[in-house]
Amino acid sequence: MSFAARPSQSDAGDDYLVFIAGLKQLWPVDLTQYRRGQMERRIRSFAGRRGITNLPDYLPMLKADQDELHRFLDHVTINVSQLWRHPEQWKALSEEIVPELVAGTNRLRAWSAGCSYGAEAYTLSAVVRQAAPKAKVQITGTDVDRRIIDRAKQGRFTDADAREAPRDQMEKWFEHEGDMWIAKPELRFGMNFELGDLLHMSVPAGSYDLIMCRNVVIYFNEDVRDSLHGRLAAALRPGGYLVIGATERVAAPGPIGLQPTHPFIYRKA
Ligand SMILES: C[S@@+](CC[C@H](N)C(=O)[O-])C[C@H]1O[C@@H](n2cnc3c(N)ncnc32)[C@H](O)[C@@H]1O
Structure with a gap:
């Protein structure tokens, strides 16, 4: 008991x-x-x-x-999300970080932690496939909300979700039906969504090349946030990247092996 x-x-x-x-x-x-x-x-x-x-x-x-x-x-x-949310981060990922991450291995293992209905994970899938078309892509999305995970698996987004997304990328990776955008099979390939509570998940060290945990820790107490950032850093391989939300901060990156490289983006030493 x-x-x-x-x-x-x-x-x-x-x-x-x-x-x-x-x-x-x-x-x-x-x-x-x-x-x-x-x-x-x-x-x-x-x-x-x-x-x-x-x-x-x-x-x-x-x-x-x-x-x-x-x-x-x-x-x-609070499941608010959007495709290509914070466009400047996607630009850095597409032009610099993804090419660096796949160099040598030609694969990318990524985690959208607190993925909501999947907008971040599907955007990542499009950005990685565009920047590194030959790379083997594995993207896991997790969230504490079971119903939002069921929705993420559907890969369906509204015109409002796509308001900041590049039109050519939407047309390349999604079918447009009425006012819905539906992820194409080639975008979904290698993606999976699971229920997971970030406060209790344990992930083997070095499992990921890239972790996106954006607009989630804003809801946590500071000590809970700091401990989660420590666990996310441990889940990255050396040279991997952590991307956080544009109103968030990693309080003490150095001691957990992270170095800031771009606004709200850190590289694991
Ligand atoms: C505002 S959304 C952020 C979605 C996406 N990362 C983005 O930036 O667009 C916050 C998400 O965090 C999830 N969340 C809250 N507490 C969580 C926890 N303890 N473990 C996992 N996910 C959590 C919520 O269910 C929600 O879907």
């Missing part, structure tokens, strides 16, 4: 902590590791729209109604 999800005596008067402990029985993610201010505001505003002011009162509703639980989790996980 695990007591990890039970609130302690001192938490008993704190309805937020009581709520997230109870939520863990329905969804196994530890929200105590996420920045409280931001997460609490999101949860209170969502529950408030249902007339809930004391958060634990919301738990029986979530337990009884799967659709309500899914709506709530969609709100909590």
Whole structure:
């Protein structure tokens, strides 16, 4: 039996902590590791729209109604993404980093960590295949949200998802049907999507040439973020790259073997 999800005596008067402990029985993610201010505001505003002011009162509703639980989790996980998001990073990847990574090996093993509905992973697949057409490409996308992983596997995107994407690349790698863009088989080849909680995943050292973990750690407490960056650095092979979000930072790159090379991009020594 695990007591990890039970609130302690001192938490008993704190309805937020009581709520997230109870939520863990329905969804196994530890929200105590996420920045409280931001997460609490999101949860209170969502529950408030249902007339809930004391958060634990919301738990029986979530337990009884799967659709309500899914709506709530969609709100909590913040799945915002976009194809070719942060175009300047894709330019650096395409022109400098991918050619360097495949030199000599002609293969690229990459991880989109916190991939949401797959926009980042499919963009990466297009950018790598364009920059290194002969390379063997393996791209894994992981996310904590099971429903978003199911969506990522479909490889379907809207015109809004493609608003910053180069039109010629969209037409080369996607079929355009109505207002949807559907990934072609040659773009999907070598890609897979899996459920995974970054707070608990352990990855063998040196497994990847490239890891993209963008716009995910902004939700975590700083010590959780720093420890995750350490584990991501360990999962890179020497000479591999870590790409983070444009509002994020690696607090102390040197001690975890990373050197900044471009804005929000680090190379493993
Ligand atoms: C804002 S999206 C970022 C998507 C993509 N990386 C990008 O930059 O466009 C954040 C994603 O992180 C995921 N996430 C949050 N906590 C996570 C965790 N503990 N483990 C894995 N993924 C997590 C969310 O489900 C969400 O899909």
